Amino acid sequence: MSTLTVDGLTVAFGGIKALDEVSFHVEPGEVFAIIGPNGAGKSTIFNAISRIYTARAGSIRFHGREILELPPHEVVRLGIARTFQNIELFEKATVLQNLLVGRHSRVRRSAWREFLFLPGVRRGERAARRKVEEILDLLDMQHLRDALVCDLPYGARKNVELARALCAEPELLLLDEPASGLNPEETADMSFWLKDIKEELGVTIVMVEHDMNLVGRIANRVMALAGGRVLSVGSVEEVQSNERVQTAYLGAAA
Numbered sequence: 001m002s003t004l005t006v007d008g009l010t011v012a013f014g015g016i017k018a019l020d021e022v023s024f025h026v027e028p029g030e031v032f033a034i035i036g037p038n039g040a041g042k043s044t045i046f047n048a049i050s051r052i053y054t055a056r057a058g059s060i061r062f063h064g065r066e067i068l069e070l071p072p073h074e075v076v077r078l079g080i081a082r083t084f085q086n087i088e089l090f091e092k093a094t095v096l097q098n099l100l101v102g103r104h105s106r107v108r109r110s111a112w113r114e115f116l117f118l119p120g121v122r123r124g125e126r127a128a129r130r131k132v133e134e135i136l137d138l139l140d141m142q143h144l145r146d147a148l149v150c151d152l153p154y155g156a157r158k159n160v161e162l163a164r165a166l167c168a169e170p171e172l173l174l175l176d177e178p179a180s181g182l183n184p185e186e187t188a189d190m191s192f193w194l195k196d197i198k199e200e201l202g203v204t205i206v207m208v209e210h211d212m213n214l215v216g217r218i219a220n221r222v223m224a225l226a227g228g229r230v231l232s233v234g235s236v237e238e239v240q241s242n243e244r245v246q247t248a249y250l251g252a253a254a
């Protein structure tokens with residue numbers, strides 16, 4: 001069964017359709033990239049999956065389960081985590097504190113159990129710490145653990161956001177422009193982290209990305225969108241050589 005199945009997804013703002021009957025599927029363990037000119041509807045797909053935007057029609061199934069019926073926090077608990085185009089972190093908190101928040105977003109909590117600090121709560125705290133340490137090691141971030149996020153350069157903050165999403169132990173990770181604002185060296189590092197996340201943690205990745213270098217390095221399949229519609233789905237080469245895709249990009253550049 002596919003990890004994610006999007007079928008006939010339509011999202012509209014007033015009379016304007018940001019997504020118009022978009023359908024695609026993402027298979028377990030793949031990196032699926034979504035590309036397209038500005039305003040194509042890429043982030044709207046993520047916002048519909050995260051239940052920030054309401055779909056006018058269609059369905060989004062995660063392992064066959066309809067998620068359009070769920071509130072946003074339930075989507076995270078199912079195992080879907082995301083990063084944002086504009087980094088969203090607690091700026092005045094340390095890296096470690098931000099990662100622990102990411103971890104807690106996944107866990108179902110009971111105020112009474114926590115107040116009484118029952119054994120299950122203690123076990124949960126230990127597991128949270130272990131997971132956070134594992135992610136700090138994986139992304140080579142141990143030296144940043146006590147740094148305040150507001151003191152970090154942009155590239156490091158992007159890594160913290162990625163790490164925070166991973167602390168929720170997602171099965172599916174939605175990355176909104178992981179390479180935007182990064183220099184070529186940082187982009188190369190990002191492609192290595194993403195490969196590790198896929199191969200070592202077995203996380204399935206859907207990423208919106210403009211940097212075709214990064215897409216070419218790590219994506220198994222690519223979907224091109226324009227004007228809220230799917231133009232092409234296939235390998236990087238297939239999509240790049242598709243005439244409709246080329247016309248859409250030329251039109252956007254004109």
Ligand SMILES: Nc1ncnc2c1ncn2[C@@H]1O[C@H](COP(=O)(O)OP(=O)(O)OP(=O)(O)O)[C@@H](O)[C@H]1O
Pocket residue numbers: 013017018036037038039040041042043044045085
């Ligand atoms: N909250 C909103 N209210 C009104 N219109 C919106 C809203 N969010 C998105 N849109 C519109 O939906 C369309 C798709 O926007 P979206 O942000 O998904 O595009 P995108 O492909 O992610 O673009 P970019 O590459 O510039 O981030 C655009 O026309 C945008 O103006």
